[in-house]
Amino acid sequence: MIRILLAEDEEAMRTYLARALENAGYSVVAVDRGTEALPHLEREHFDLLLSDIVMPEMDGIELAQRCSEISPRTKVMFITGFAAVTLKASREAPQARVLSKPFHLRDLVLEVQRVFGQSAQANV
Template structure:
């Protein structure tokens, strides 16, 4: 089963995203900030880091950079409501997909499905 680490500081959004992904058949571990994600990245395997970009303590871009150091095989996808932050994410983490808020939950699931159906996702 594909495992996703979700880092989202808004409680309601984190709950909705986790539920949608679980209903689509993904295993989800959800945390409320980037610093809470680091120990999980060190101790467990995740296929995808799905992170909000703007969060307290550690933003999603820094989290993605740390993830790349600790777990280079983990794919990254950002979610954000800020257009300027989307541009920064595209520059600093060019391999990451960026999904801008607002979005429908089915669009999120579709984008995650696409990440794992792409030919390069078959790497071991």
């Protein structure tokens, strides 16, 4: 089963995204900040880091950079509501995908499936 580490500081959004991904068949560990994600990356293997970009303490870009050092095989996808931040993410982590808010949960699941080359089977 594909394991996803979700870092999102907004509680309602974190719960919403985690539930959608779990319903699509993924194993999800959800945390509320980048600094909380790091110990998980050090202890466990994740196939995907799904991170908001704008978070307190450590932004998603820094988290992705640390992730590439700790767990280089972990793929990265960003979610953000800020267009300018999307440009920065594309420049600083060019291999990462960026999904701009607002988006439909089906779009999120389809994008995750694309990352792993899975066929479209979203039931969201």
